[in-house]
Amino acid sequence: MTNNVSSPTILLIAGHWLGAWAWDEVLEHLTAAGHQAVPMTLPGLDERDPERASRTLDDQARAIEQTMTEAGASEDRPVVVVAHSGANAPVSLVLDRHPELVRRVVWVDSGPVAPGSAFAPDAPEDLVESPLPPFDALGQQASLEGLSTEALERFRARAVPEPGPVLRQQVKLTNDARRAVPTTLVCCSIPSAQIVELADAGHPMFAEVSTLERVDLVDLPTGHWPMWSRPGDLAQVLAAAATTPVN
Incomplete structure (x- = not known):
């Protein structure tokens, strides 16, 4: 892992029902600040894909890997991966398979x-x-705290059903090196102090947090979709996380 990339590419991946469009406002802020960010739509969440309902977590992980390759990810130039909500499953698979290509992973709520x-x-x-x-x-x-009527209407109009195979598939992880990837938890609907307590108590949803070797916690109080409720603030948090030295 290297820290000689002052402003690495930031890969933005939204959770269930969402595509690259979910990051529009955050992307605008990041781009204005001079950051290279790439939002992506996971397989199964592209409404134009006639086979989308059959897509799996493995399909999603491979798509993330391909996007990382297209962004020039390498051991010398690792990228920052931002995973919101249900994007945590395919991103966890990618961390397990290619930890050397990820400079930092940022989990958003x-x-x-x-x-x-x-x-x-x-x-x-x-x-x-x-x-x-x-x-x-x-x-x-x-x-849903912080979401305007307009945001909710856009959410409803653009949401794509989540494929059944994605919901059912078990996440198979075998590489402990994934736990050494520098990590930032952006805590929105649950405060960081509570997440630490839940992780220490072995809560299934947060137990893996206690195994991480290098983790920073950032509180950004709002609802589960901060890319719409606090896009500017979230962009600042992501930019800071992306450029924080990892050694």
Whole structure:
């Protein structure tokens, strides 16, 4: 791992139902500040893909790897990977396979997944896809704090159903080197102090955090979608994380 890249490429990956478009406002701030950022749409979340409902976590991980390659990622020029929410599963796979290509991973209201876990292990095999639920139901699962009516309308209009295979697939991790990748947790809907307590207590959602060798925690109080509720502030946090020395 090297720290001689003062402003590495930042790869932006949003969570369930979202594509590259989710980062538009954050990307505007990062670009204005002189940072090279690349938002991507994971396989299964491109509404133009006729096979999207059959895409898997492995497909998503390979797409991330390809985007990293296109961005020039190497051991000498590793990239920064930003994973929001449910993007944590494919990004965890990429960290397991290519830790040397990642300068820093930034989890946005999210965190690394534990080996053998699946987002919805009890989802039936005949579940083809999972659409964005009504906002009253979604708000019981994740905080909608800070989202304007316009943001919610855009979310509803542009959301793409999550493929069933992505929800059911177990994440198989074998390379402990992934835990040595410098890590930033951007804590939005859950304060950092509470996340530390949950990690120390072995909570399944945060247990993997306690295994990380180098982790910084940043509080950005808002809901689960800070790219819309606090885009400028999130861009500043990402820029700072991306340029923080890793040695």
